[in-house]
Amino acid sequence: MAIELSGTNAGKVAxxxxxxxxxxxxxxxxxxxxxxxxxxxxxxxxxxxxxxAVSREHPSRIIGVIRRSARGAANLDAEIKIGDxxxxxxxxxxxxxxxxxxxxxxxxxxxxxxxxxxxxxxxxAPDDPAEDPLGSLAQRRITDMAAVSRGRAAAMLQQAQNYQxxxxxxxxxxxxxxRALLAAALDQYPAKVTGGEVAAERSNPxxxxxxxxxxxxxxxxxxxxxxxxxxxxxxxxxxxxxDIEISRPDGVLADFSIPNAPNRPVALKRRETAELxxxxxxxxxxxxxxxxxxxxxxxxxxxxxSATPSLSVKSTQESEASSDETSAAKRTPSAPTAxxxxxxxxxxxxGRTTKAGKSPTKATKKSSR
Amino acid sequence: MIPDPPDPNPLRDAQDxxxxxxxxxCGMVIFGVTGDLSRKKLMPAxxxxxxxxxxxxxxxLVGFARRDWAHxxxxxxxxxxxxxxxxxxxxxxxxxxLAKGFRFVPxxxxxxxxxxxxxxxxxxxxxxxxxxxxxxxxLSIPPRFFPDVVGQLKEHGLAxxxxxxxxxxxxxxPFGHDLKSAQELNAIVSEVFPxxxxxxxxxxxxxxxxxxxxxxxxxxxxxxxxxNSNYVDHVQITMAEDIGIGGRAGYYDxxxxxxxxxxxxxxxxxALTAMEEPxxxxxHSLRTEKQKVLxxxxxxxDLDLHTARGQYAAGxxxxxxVKGFLDEEDIPRSSTTETxxxxxxxxxxxxxxxxxxxxxHGKRLGRRVTEVAVVFKRAPHLPFTQTATEELGHNxxxxxxxxxxxxxxxxxxxxxxxxxxxxxxxxDFAYGGAFVESSPEAYERLILxxxxxxxxxxxxxxxxxxxxxxxxxxxEHWATSGKPQAYPSGTWGPSSAEEMLARDxxxxxxx
Numbered sequence: 026m027a028i029e030l031s032g033t034n035a036g037k038v039a040x041x042x043x044x045x046x047x048x049x050x051x052x053x054x055x056x057x058x059x060x061x062x063x064x065x066x067x068x069x070x071x072x073x074x075x076x077x078a079v080s081r082e083h084p085s086r087i088i089g090v091i092r093r094s095a096r097g098a099a100n101l102d103a104e105i106k107i108g109d110x111x112x113x114x115x116x117x118x119x120x121x122x123x124x125x126x127x128x129x130x131x132x133x134x135x136x137x138x139x140x141x142x143x144x145x146x147x148x149x150a151p152d153d154p155a156e157d158p159l160g161s162l163a164q165r166r167i168t169d170m171a172a173v174s175r176g177r178a179a180a181m182l183q184q185a186q187n188y189q190x191x192x193x194x195x196x197x198x199x200x201x202x203x204r205a206l207l208a209a210a211l212d213q214y215p216a217k218v219t220g221g222e223v224a225a226e227r228s229n230p231x232x233x234x235x236x237x238x239x240x241x242x243x244x245x246x247x248x249x250x251x252x253x254x255x256x257x258x259x260x261x262x263x264x265x266x267x268d269i270e271i272s273r274p275d276g277v278l279a280d281f282s283i284p285n286a287p288n289r290p291v292a293l294k295r296r297e298t299a300e301l302x303x304x305x306x307x308x309x310x311x312x313x314x315x316x317x318x319x320x321x322x323x324x325x326x327x328x329x330x331s332a333t334p335s336l337s338v339k340s341t342q343e344s345e346a347s348s349d350e351t352s353a354a355k356r357t358p359s360a361p362t363a364x365x366x367x368x369x370x371x372x373x374x375x376g377r378t379t380k381a382g383k384s385p386t387k388a389t390k391k392s393s394r
Numbered sequence: 395m396i397p398d399p400p401d402p403n404p405l406r407d408a409q410d411x412x413x414x415x416x417x418x419x420c421g422m423v424i425f426g427v428t429g430d431l432s433r434k435k436l437m438p439a440x441x442x443x444x445x446x447x448x449x450x451x452x453x454x455l456v457g458f459a460r461r462d463w464a465h466x467x468x469x470x471x472x473x474x475x476x477x478x479x480x481x482x483x484x485x486x487x488x489x490x491x492l493a494k495g496f497r498f499v500p501x502x503x504x505x506x507x508x509x510x511x512x513x514x515x516x517x518x519x520x521x522x523x524x525x526x527x528x529x530x531x532x533l534s535i536p537p538r539f540f541p542d543v544v545g546q547l548k549e550h551g552l553a554x555x556x557x558x559x560x561x562x563x564x565x566x567x568p569f570g571h572d573l574k575s576a577q578e579l580n581a582i583v584s585e586v587f588p589x590x591x592x593x594x595x596x597x598x599x600x601x602x603x604x605x606x607x608x609x610x611x612x613x614x615x616x617x618x619x620x621x622n623s624n625y626v627d628h629v630q631i632t633m634a635e636d637i638g639i640g641g642r643a644g645y646y647d648x649x650x651x652x653x654x655x656x657x658x659x660x661x662x663x664x665a666l667t668a669m670e671e672p673x674x675x676x677x678h679s680l681r682t683e684k685q686k687v688l689x690x691x692x693x694x695x696d697l698d699l700h701t702a703r704g705q706y707a708a709g710x711x712x713x714x715x716v717k718g719f720l721d722e723e724d725i726p727r728s729s730t731t732e733t734x735x736x737x738x739x740x741x742x743x744x745x746x747x748x749x750x751x752x753x754x755h756g757k758r759l760g761r762r763v764t765e766v767a768v769v770f771k772r773a774p775h776l777p778f779t780q781t782a783t784e785e786l787g788h789n790x791x792x793x794x795x796x797x798x799x800x801x802x803x804x805x806x807x808x809x810x811x812x813x814x815x816x817x818x819x820x821x822d823f824a825y826g827g828a829f830v831e832s833s834p835e836a837y838e839r840l841i842l843x844x845x846x847x848x849x850x851x852x853x854x855x856x857x858x859x860x861x862x863x864x865x866x867x868x869x870e871h872w873a874t875s876g877k878p879q880a881y882p883s884g885t886w887g888p889s890s891a892e893e894m895l896a897r898d899x900x901x902x903x904x905x
Contacts, residue, residue, distance in 0.1 A: 201412045202447050208405040209416040209450065213526075215403060242404050278487040281451040286419075286524035289451040292444065292488040304412065314410040 190311035226254030454495035527559030600836030704888035711884030
């Protein structure tokens with residue numbers, strides 16, 4: 026069932042929601058959270074589809090927010106949907122005129138009583154999500170730095186510096202299978218790690234986070250090297266008895282190798298956006314490990330900001346490449362880390378190495394707020 | 395060979411709850427690999443686990459059966475089963491992760507050569523796939539073959555754990571058909587495997603909704619204060635099936651509803667509903683509390699008045715004409731096996747004194763449903779006129795185990811209008827519309843727990859024996875009191891079941 030309202034306000038939207046639910050025969054929905062999706066005209070279809078898919082596991086009231094031009098008279102249009110493949114309600118709000126600057130005034134009255142609020146920016150996100158007027162309504166704020174069109178690594182660093190409990194980024198969610206496999210490798214071969222390497226395509230916030238996580242947990246230097254991709258292609262941990270190595274050249278099937286055991290294939294697929302969101306929503310408390318990881322990321326960047334190609338990308342080639350990557354990300358929102366890398370970049374810059382090491386005393390305190 | 399282990403694993407942290415527990419290197423051997431259970435449940439569950447990234451790299455599956463198959467024939471069988479029955483999407487790379495680990499050993503359970511070959515196969519897997527000597531033996535076979543298989547495992551040294559590795563055995567219900575046979579079965583298995591290596595699968599305990607009983611009771615302040623004889627009138631535990639016995643005549647005749655379902659599933663549901671709060675959620679504490687409840691169960695004095703049993707007769711069920719039990723293929727006309735059983739139990743503790751627990755199970759009943767209904771006493775005083783509360787029943791809290799998983803609370807509410815009239819309404823909590831799709835199958839959870847060596851969801855032999863102690867006197871009584879009462883298919887059971895509750899001034903809920 027769909028209801029469209031134009032020139033409306035939050036109170037009328039709330040009444041329409043109640044009416045729609047009654048008209049559908051008051052199905053019991055037991056909604057557990059409000060899920061705010063801040064999007065734009067180009068992306069809202071895919072973003073809301075992912076949100077609806079997640080609502081099967083976490084029945085929610087989905088509020089899509091589109092801010093249009095701030096010129097002209099203030100206006101609110103709303104599209105309400107109930108049913109249609111999700112387990113809850115969906116409202117898409119379009120705000121224009123002066124109202125576009127005050128979206129929280131519409132969203133606040135529409136939040137479900139007493140239930141958690143999660144906000145997701147599938148594309149561009151505020152530099153400081155917790156301070157954002159909409160972001161401050163939520164206890165869980167999900168950004169996605171892989172969807173940023175240019176300067177992803179710098180954007181990731183910006184998010185890291187502005188970290189507040191409750192912030193999280195899908196670049197971090199994406200590496201859970203890698204982290205699980207690496208932890209399992211150390212379960213199987215519990216040796217002291219003396220160093221390591223993460224190889225990934227050049228502009229990849231997930232690889233930077235994985236490097237930071239490994240270096241933080243293991244207390245050793247982890248090299249971040251550049252490969253042709255897609256995504257992360259290889260992680261290696263050095264031990265006295267040989268290397269633990271997981272390589273995934275094709276983005277699908279990895280080769281798992283630990284000392285004293287035969288090599289084995291492991292499926293390590295890059296996951297759909299809906300799966301990533303579902304993992305995000307399973308826990309709504311602050312992610313302390315992510316906190317430690319972004320702090321480490323800041324320290325690594327703070328020590329050698331200029332010698333870190335993956336963390337400071339401002340070359341002309343990057344901006345050329347970024348337009349290509351943006352469009353790819355829009356076409357396939359399920360894999361925002363675009364698989365294409367500019368061929369020119371590959372030939373000129375691949376193989377540059379940066380050190381992610383442990384000497385926090387020397388680090389300039391970039392992370393301090 | 396492993397150099398100085400720094401413990402614990404620095405990549406793991408209790409705070410890092412995103413990281414799933416992946417089973418260590420291991421493999422599984424399935425006996426009875428040609429059966430329905432293997433194809434419809436076990437093989438798909440293994441694939442689904444791999445798809446969710448929870449199986450170790452190198453996980454291997456060995457099939458053992460009397461078939462003239464090569465390894466690739468077996469792999470093809472698994473492949474077909476996975477494509478047809480797996481819960482998650484088929485992905486080629488997941489299949490490739492598993493594909494090299496399939497082995498098949500043809501042979502009989504008494505065949506020494508076959509077991510020697512099984513041993514070689516397992517050793518070969520340890521070398522080629524890195525399974526590290528860790529293997530689980532899944533006995534998906536009728537209990538009469540247990541002595542053979544378990545004996546062979548022992549004889550060929552397959553049950554021996556070398557240091558740093560494990561061997562486990564998984565058995566399915568029925569765990570015997572009475573106390574004596576359960577003890578014999580346990581003696582056979584425990585002679586070869588230590589108690590902590592024996593995993594008895596009761597797939598009901600792997601269900602999310604069953605585990606939620608504990609969350610509902612012990613994570614909330616709202617329910618526990620009224621969870622006792624001061625407020626609870628009685629408890630009804632129902633598992634109804636709309637199907638008949640299908641092709642299971644050989645198994646079902648002589649077993650019947652009470653042995654098949656009440657002894658394990660329903661008694662376990664009762665234990666979880668009635669038990670005291672465990673001091674922690676580890677296997678030992680949970681088991682202790684469940685056993686306390688089972689030990690304090692008392693049977694009614696007159697079993698004729700407080701139990702009921704029936705056999706479905708031909709009739710119309712759900713719009714289809716169906717056969718009666720005695721007309722089913724391979725069922726003798728004289729069979730006294732019950733397809734419906736209802737029993738009344740008391741739990742002699744302070745919490746439950748005077749609160750009867752009614753357990754019922756039947757085939758070809760009105761619809762497929764499993765639920766635990768805690769029915770409360772009426773309010774001690776009603777400041778309304780008699781007419782206002784005429785339609786008010788008992789408050790109830792219903793845990794819907796399957797299908798339509800969730801919780802319902804039933805209470806009285808004023809009917810809108812000028813007059814004061816109070817009627818029962820439902821307040822529902824559902825586990826989301828399609829939640830069932832994304833929630834793992836019980837077998838996934840249980841197989842993973844076997845591989846991880848986590849026993850909380852598996853009943854040990856004490857629990858099994860205690861539940862036979864409850865059921866044995868009833869079964870003996872029934873064996874000497876003639877035939878079960880016939881009930882038309884598609885109804886809620888024989889009239890004796892209604893009368894059994896009517897004697898106590900109560901009625902069955904229509905679930």
